[in-house]
Amino acid sequence: MTVIKVKNLKKSFGNLEVLKDINADIQEKEVVCVIGPSGSGKSTFLRCLNRLEAITGGSVTINGHDITDPKVDINKVRQNVGMVFQQFNLFPHKTVVENITLGPIKALSMNKEEAIKKAHELLAKVGLQEKAGSYPGELSGGQKQRVAIARALAMNPKIMLFDEPTSALDPEMVGDVLEVMKQLAKEGMTMVVVTHEMGFAREVGDRVIFMDGGYIVEENKPAELFGNPQHERTKAFLSKVL
Amino acid sequence: MDTIVNALPYLLKGLQVTLYIFIIAIILGFILGLIMALMRLAPLKILNWIAKIFIDAIRGTPFLVQLFFIYFGVNSLSWISFNSTTAGIITVAINAGAYFAEIIRAGIQSIDKGQAEAARSVGLTNVQTMRYIILPQAFRRMLPTITNQSIISLKDTSLLSIIGIADLTQQGEIQASATFEAFKIWLTVGIIYFIIIYLLSLLASFLERRFELR
Numbered sequence: 001m002t003v004i005k006v007k008n009l010k011k012s013f014g015n016l017e018v019l020k021d022i023n024a025d026i027q028e029k030e031v032v033c034v035i036g037p038s039g040s041g042k043s044t045f046l047r048c049l050n051r052l053e054a055i056t057g058g059s060v061t062i063n064g065h066d067i068t069d070p071k072v073d074i075n076k077v078r079q080n081v082g083m084v085f086q087q088f089n090l091f092p093h094k095t096v097v098e099n100i101t102l103g104p105i106k107a108l109s110m111n112k113e114e115a116i117k118k119a120h121e122l123l124a125k126v127g128l129q130e131k132a133g134s135y136p137g138e139l140s141g142g143q144k145q146r147v148a149i150a151r152a153l154a155m156n157p158k159i160m161l162f163d164e165p166t167s168a169l170d171p172e173m174v175g176d177v178l179e180v181m182k183q184l185a186k187e188g189m190t191m192v193v194v195t196h197e198m199g200f201a202r203e204v205g206d207r208v209i210f211m212d213g214g215y216i217v218e219e220n221k222p223a224e225l226f227g228n229p230q231h232e233r234t235k236a237f238l239s240k241v242l
Numbered sequence: 243m244d245t246i247v248n249a250l251p252y253l254l255k256g257l258q259v260t261l262y263i264f265i266i267a268i269i270l271g272f273i274l275g276l277i278m279a280l281m282r283l284a285p286l287k288i289l290n291w292i293a294k295i296f297i298d299a300i301r302g303t304p305f306l307v308q309l310f311f312i313y314f315g316v317n318s319l320s321w322i323s324f325n326s327t328t329a330g331i332i333t334v335a336i337n338a339g340a341y342f343a344e345i346i347r348a349g350i351q352s353i354d355k356g357q358a359e360a361a362r363s364v365g366l367t368n369v370q371t372m373r374y375i376i377l378p379q380a381f382r383r384m385l386p387t388i389t390n391q392s393i394i395s396l397k398d399t400s401l402l403s404i405i406g407i408a409d410l411t412q413q414g415e416i417q418a419s420a421t422f423e424a425f426k427i428w429l430t431v432g433i434i435y436f437i438i439i440y441l442l443s444l445l446a447s448f449l450e451r452r453f454e455l456r
Contacts, residue, residue: 052359079365089360093378102374103364148360155364 001028003063003159003190004049010057011044018044020214022058028158029188033201033222036211037237042194045211046163049192050081063158079107082152086164088144090136090151096123097132100151108155115154122150126180142173146180153184160184162193198241202226210234245426249417253427256413257434263327263409264396267334271395272388274335275342280372282347293343300340305398309333313405330402338395345387349380382453389446393439400435410434 004026011019018041026032034042047053048060051067051074059068065077091099100122101115110118123129126146136144145165152160162181166174178200185191185204195201201208202222209219210229218225218234226242229235281293300308313329316322324332353376361371403412414431418424 050363052363075362075365075367078363081363083360083363085356085360087354087356089354089356091357091360091375091379093382102361103366106370106374107365107367151360151364 002026003028004192005061006049006058007061008058009045009048009055009060011041011048011053012056018214019048019056022214022216024209024216024219026190026192028190031185031189031191031193031204031206032209033205033207034192034194034209034211035196035198035201035237035241036217040211041214042211043163046161046192046194049159049161050078050083052083075107079103079155080158082155082157082160084145084148084152084160084162084165086167088136088141088148088168090144090148092136094135095132096128096134096136096139096147099136099147100154103151103155118154119150122153123147125153125183126150127176140173141169142176145169145173145177149177149180149184159190159192162191162195164194164196166195166197196241198226210237212237245421245423246430249421249427249430252413252417253410253431253434256408256410257438259327259407260396260399260409260411261438263330263334263402263407264399267331267399268338268392268395270331270335271338272342274339275346278339278343279346279350282343283350297340297343300337301344305333305337306401306404308337309401309405312336326402326405326407329405330399330407334395334399334402337398338391341391341394342388345384345391346380349384349387350376352383353379382450385446385450385453389443392446393442396439396442397435 002025004024006022006024009019009022010017022041022045024032034045036042044053048055049062051060055068059066061067062077063080065072067074067077091102094102097116097119100119101112104110104115104118105112120129120132123132126149128143128146128150131139131143131147136147139147149165165181166177169177174197178197181191181193181200182204193200193205205222207219208222208225210217210225210231210233212233218229218231225234226238229238278293278296281289282297284290309329312333313326317324317329357375357379358371361375362368366374399409400411403409403415406412410431414427418427421427
C-alpha cells in the first residue's frame with residue numbers, strides 16, 4: 001500500500017527553486033533513505049512531506065490525504081507523521097516526560113496518566129527510563145535525539161521522518177541513535193530518512209534515493225545503488241563519501 | 243528628624259496611591275502589550291498595521307503629552323468622562339503597553355524556529371504552540387527587559403501628580419511647602435521610591451532564578 005505519494009513536487013524560496021520536479025511513491029513499512037550533497041534539496045523534500053514547508057507546486061498525498069489541499073486539516077495529518085530533527089528541538093522548559101506527553105495530551109486529548117505511562121514505555125524502548133525527570137539541558141546529544149524519537153513515537157505515527165538525525169552528534173553517540181532507528185525499522189515502521197550515514201542506508205534501507213540539484217537523480221535498492229550506480233553524478237558523490 | 247516623622251504618614255499614603263495605580267496599570271499594560279505583540283506578528287496585514295501605528299504613536303510622543311491628551315483632551319469630549327486616577331491608570335497602561343509590545347514581539351521572535359516546528363509536528367495547533375512552547379520560553383528571556391520597563395513606568399507615575407493625583411510625589415510637594423523643609427522631604431521621597439524599586443528588582447531577580455532556562 002502506498003502511504004506517501006509525491007507528484008511533480010516543486011518548492012521555491014523566492015526566486016530560488018530548490019525542488020524542481022520530485023516524484024516518489026513510498027510503500028507501507030518501507031524504509032527509504034535520501035542521500036545527496038548539501039543543497040540538493042533533500043531536507044526540503046522531507047519537510048514538504050508534513051508541510052513544514054509550504055508546497056509551491058505539485059501534490060503530496062499522505063495516507064490518502066492530499067496535504068496541498070487547503071481544506072485538509074494539517075494538524076490531523078501531522079499527528080500521523082512523526083518528525084525527528086537534526087537539532088533535536090526538544091522543549092528546554094519541559095522535562096523529558098513532559099516533552100513526550102505534550103502531543104498526546106494536547107493534540108490527542110489522551111488522559112495524563114495514560115500519556116505518562118506510555119512515555120515511560122517509550123523511554124524504556126530508547127534506553128532512557130532513568131532520564132524521565134531530567135531537563136533536555138542535562139542530556140547528551142545522543143540522549144536528546146533518542147528522547148526526540150520517543151516524543152515522535154508517542155503520537156503513534158504511521159510514518160516517521162528523520163532529518164539528518166545523527167549529523168549534530170558526536171561520533172560516539174551516533175551508534176545509540178541508529179540502533180533505535182534500526183529497531184523501529186524492524187518493527188515495520190514506514191520511515192523516510194535523510195542521512196549522511198551510508199552504512200545505515202545500506203544496512204537498513206529498503207531503497208535509497210539520491211538527490212542532486214532539486215531532482216531525484218537515481219533510486220534503487222541500496223546494494224544496487226552503492227554497488228553499481230548508473231549516473232555520473234551518483235558515482236561522483238559516492239566516490240567522495242564512501 | 244521630627245519633620246520626617248510627621249510627614250511620613252502622608253508620604254506613605256501617597257505611596258499607597260502610587261502603588262495602586264502602578265500595579266493596575268502595569269497588569270493592564272502587559273495584557274495590552276501581549277495583544278499588540280501578537281497582532282504585530284499575526285498573518286493578517288491589517289492587524290500588523292493597527293499594532294504598528296499604536297506602538298509608533300505612543301513611542302513617538304512624550305508621556306506628559308499623552309497624559310494631557312487623555313485627561314484634558316479625551317475627557318473634554320461630551321460623551322466620556324473619568325477622574326484623574328482613571329486617566330493616570332489609562333496613560334501609564336497605554337504607555338507601558340506600547341513598550342511591552344515591542345519587548346514581547348522581540349522575545350517571541352528570539353525563540354528558535356525549530357521549537358515551533360517540533361510542536362507543530364506533534365500535531366499542536368498554532369495557538370497551542372504559542373501557549374505551551376513559545377510564550378513560556380519567551381517570557382523567561384524577556385523578564386529582565388520587562389523589569390526594566392516596569393521600573394520606568396513606576397517612575398513615570400510621579401508625573402501624574404501634575405494632574406492632581408495624590409501620589410507619593412504630590413504628597414512630597416504638599417509636605418515640602420507646608421514644612422519649608424524641602425531638602426529633608428525630597429530626600430525622604432527619593433529614598434522611598436528607591437526602596438520600592440529596589441524591592442521590585444529583587445522580586446525580578448527571584449523570578450529570573452525561579453524560571454531559569456535549564
